Amino acid sequence: MSIEKAYNSWADQYDSNDNKTRDLDAKATIETLSKYRFTNVLELGCGTGKNTQWLLTKAERIIGLDFSLEMLNHAKRKITDRRVEFKLADLTKEWDIENQFADLVTSSLTLEHIDDLNHIFNQAYQKLSENGIFFISELHPFKQYTGSKAKYKTESGEEELEVYTHHLSDYLDNALRNGFKLLVVNEWFDDKTRNELPRLVTFVFNKRIKK
Template sequence: MPSDERPTVEDAYDRLAQTYETQEEDPYCADLEFPATTDLVPDVAGNRVLDAGCGHGRYAEWLVERGADVVAVDENAEMLERARRRIGDRAEIRRADITDPLEFADDGEFDGVVCGLSLHYVEDWREPFAEFARVLRPGGFLVFSAQHPVDEYVAFDAEDYFAVERELMTWSADDEDVDVPFYRRPFSEVVNPLVETGFRLDELVEPTPREGFREKKPESYEKRLKYPTFLCVRASKPE
């Protein structure tokens, strides 16, 4: 495919935005990734928290409901519009690319950063991690989730585990296939960028499905009990 015809994340989410909220009830989200990620978030009441790559606002809403002062950012205008409808004026919502400097944010402005399933669209995680470190106060937390490197390596039949490679996953929107580009990476390219940008790794979780998953997808439940799907991490900026 010519380079100017390659699918982009922006185009993909323009097409996915109208149906994306239905993904919340999918057991891979509702009973696997989301609860494991939110379990890592400390008490946020009264804290200023950045939701980086907020999509349609699920994490932002969860944070607001727990008393956080939330700033939610995403690059896709369609997803941001849906986040605004969902959250209203309960959070500050801005358009921003997490790989670029967050020009609206001062050094040490935030007590925490949450980034749910957004980093796999970024080739080099050092870029967003460095910016997260800048906007966090000393002692602030970073919680993020990502697709598991082992799952990606097997699912996409990759020849070189150690490479950071662009791949395409296919989602469905209104009964049409949508190609969504992302980057798969080895485990070292998850942990090393975090450490190199000054974070301390506090907890790493390879979650297994909750009971609701078995009720919704019994045919996949046993496999997901024994096979990694997501990676959820809490890190902190040293005092």
């Protein structure tokens, strides 16, 4: 099943089924981004708007992009605030957003479905204003090495989604090549003892001005 179709069929359960990765991402997003000021946000793979709701507590304008109509329908039902616009868009294509629109681009749990990170960093750079921030939260590649991937339950069993493994060096190489500087990297664990593999990795990058 294509990724887009899988999310269309997962959408009804996405907010309510047990999902440690989704819940830890919400915590990581809030803890990380609370420290920054932002006004105009571009949210990549906004899904059902789980993080949009929190981003709205700080932002003046948010554009959420996603290629799953059903995920977006849930987001639109939950969030009717006029400051938010949800747009159907495939992130692997050119993003139809005004250049330098955002002072924050965020992407949570979406890049594991996108093969070409270079395209994502290239587009994010164009859409960010000077000194803008690019926040990424993803399933940690260490988890991916053990076979962990996005999945949900259906009547006929578990449906696993198509995923790509991005190594830590892939994020860093693509970021640097596209004019970003790494500000913060963090690893997020299920357990306070931090003895298990980390579930998530988060990065905060800063748009450097090319001279």
